[in-house]
Amino acid sequence: MTDYSSLYLDLLKRSLLNCVYxxxxxxxxxxxxCIAGSEVFDARILHDIRHERADAYAEMVxxxxxxxxxxxxxxxxxxxxxMIGRARLDMLHECLDTVVRDGVVGDFVECGVWRxxxxxxxxxxxxxxxxxxxxxxxADSFQGLPAxxxxxxxxxxxxKAVYPxxxxxxxxxxxxxxxxxLASEAVVFAKGWFKDTLPRLQTDEIALLRLDGDLYESTMxxxxxxxxxxxxxxxxxxxxxxxxxxxxxxxDYFARKSNDLPMMHKVDWTxxxxxxxx
Ligand SMILES: C[S@@+](CC[C@H](N)C(=O)[O-])C[C@H]1O[C@@H](n2cnc3c(N)ncnc32)[C@H](O)[C@@H]1O
Numbered sequence: 001m002t003d004y005s006s007l008y009l010d011l012l013k014r015s016l017l018n019c020v021y022x023x024x025x026x027x028x029x030x031x032x033x034c035i036a037g038s039e040v041f042d043a044r045i046l047h048d049i050r051h052e053r054a055d056a057y058a059e060m061v062x063x064x065x066x067x068x069x070x071x072x073x074x075x076x077x078x079x080x081x082x083m084i085g086r087a088r089l090d091m092l093h094e095c096l097d098t099v100v101r102d103g104v105v106g107d108f109v110e111c112g113v114w115r116x117x118x119x120x121x122x123x124x125x126x127x128x129x130x131x132x133x134x135x136x137x138x139a140d141s142f143q144g145l146p147a148x149x150x151x152x153x154x155x156x157x158x159x160k161a162v163y164p165x166x167x168x169x170x171x172x173x174x175x176x177x178x179x180x181x182l183a184s185e186a187v188v189f190a191k192g193w194f195k196d197t198l199p200r201l202q203t204d205e206i207a208l209l210r211l212d213g214d215l216y217e218s219t220m221x222x223x224x225x226x227x228x229x230x231x232x233x234x235x236x237x238x239x240x241x242x243x244x245x246x247x248x249x250x251x252d253y254f255a256r257k258s259n260d261l262p263m264m265h266k267v268d269w270t271x272x273x274x275x276x277x278x
Contacts, residue, residue, distance in 0.1 A: 005128040011181070012124045013089050016117040017064045018080040023050045025078040026057055029070070066268055077165050081118020081176050084212075084239060089131040089269040092118060092210070095273060096125050097233045099207040100132055100140060104233045106205035109137040111194055112212035112239075114166065116173040121183040124210075134207065137198055139190040142170040147204060152216035153245055194218055198225030206230045211246075212239040219249035227253070233278020235263075242270035 013022055019081040026049045045052045060070050063103055067085025068077035077083060084092075096208040097106070108122045120139045144160035144167030160167040172189050177183040190197040196214060198221060205231045211222050219240070230236060241264070254261050264276035 009121075009124060009127060012121060012137060013086060013093075015180070016081045016089070016252065017086060018078060018084075019061075019064055019243065021079075022060055022064065023057065025070070025076075026050070026053060026060060029076060031037060036249045044219060064178055067270070071075040072255045074163060074165050074246050075089060079208070079255040080117065081120060081244040083114060085268065086269070088237075088239065089118070090123060090272065091267045091271060092121060093125070094173065095208055095237060096122065099233070099235055100129060102233055104207040104235075105232045106207035106229075106234060107135040107203045108208045108210075109139065109201070109203065109206050109226060110210040110212060111139045111198065112214070112218065112265070113138050113140045113168075113173060113224070114212075115168050116176045118210060118212070119187070120177055120180055120182055123177060123184065123187060126186065127182065133186075135186050135188055135203065136227065137188050137190055137201060138173065139194065139201070140168075140170070140173070142173065142178055142191050144169050145213070148215065148217075150217050152248055156243075156245055158216060159216055160187060198222060205227060206234055208235050210239065214240045214246060216245040216249040219246045219254060221255065223249070223253040230276045234276045234278075235273055236276065238264075238273065239271055241272045 005070060018025065027046060030039060030045060030049060034041045050057045059124050063070055065081060065086045067088055082089065113119050119136050122136045126134060132144040146164065147159040150158055151278065158166060170189055174183065177187060188231050190201055206226060209226055209230050213219055213220055213222060236245065251261060264272040266272055266275050
């Protein structure tokens with residue numbers, strides 16, 4: 001029998017990653033280069049860029065699997081609705097399956113949502129699992145990352161002034177949910193800096209917590225406000241484990257609690273996840 005739910009979730013992932021229209025991203029980069037004068041316009045290239053620029057296209061396809069920007073340049077972040085790549089999206093899917101299968105109580109929370117894609121996937125997941133009455137908390141400043149203020153973050157300035165690409169306003173994220181037909185009352189926006197919003201988040205139990213705030217400060221603020229609310233058997237996903245500042249925050253948090261560092265399961269070059277004991 002055809003499993004339409006799996007087909008839907010697979011197509012949702014491909015759409016969130018803009019895999020279906022990926023050659024248009026290459027076209028835009030090509031046209032940008034033509035305008036900047038680094039390439040000469042050729043209508044043939046524009047028409048069939050996938051084959052005319054096969055190597056570049058292959059790099060772009062690979063980037064959608066491993067969540068790396070084309071040319072390792074955030075200015076090529078492109079038009080996908082999530083930057084996490086297929087491997088981490090698949091792992092998010094598996095983690096959702098696990099908490100549902102095991103009856104872990106609680107909501108789904110993401111700290112650091114950018115264009116909203118990971119949370120939109122969670123909303124699609126709930127759509128095909130209508131018995132699951134869970135909420136999705138979408139927490140972000142919606143104006144990019146804070147400028148570094150802690151010693152641990154010095155030298156890592158990802159704020160809007162330096163990286164405007166990382167700042168996506170909440171109206172745009174709400175529209176992104178709507179274009180997939182996934183806007184709903186179960187989706188709760190928490191707008192503001194984590195240190196202000198997360199301690200007041202209106203949830204007592206979290207089944208899945210996704211941390212994607214990059215900085216020491218953002219990771220620490222998320223853990224301090226929310227880790228104790230993660231249910232026994234709940235899953236914590238840390239997207240930025242390749243970033244030293246993020247790793248340090250996780251280590252410091254568990255050291256402060258006098259807890260061992262949980263055993264991390266590696267997803268790809270940066271994503272890890274672990275399960276809370278219980
Ligand atoms: C790497 S992006 C998140 C990517 C996203 N999870 C995805 O699926 O593509 C980081 C996001 O975290 C937000 N952010 C980082 N630190 C924050 C903080 N301390 N308070 C509020 N938002 C923060 C930024 O605004 C940005 O949208």
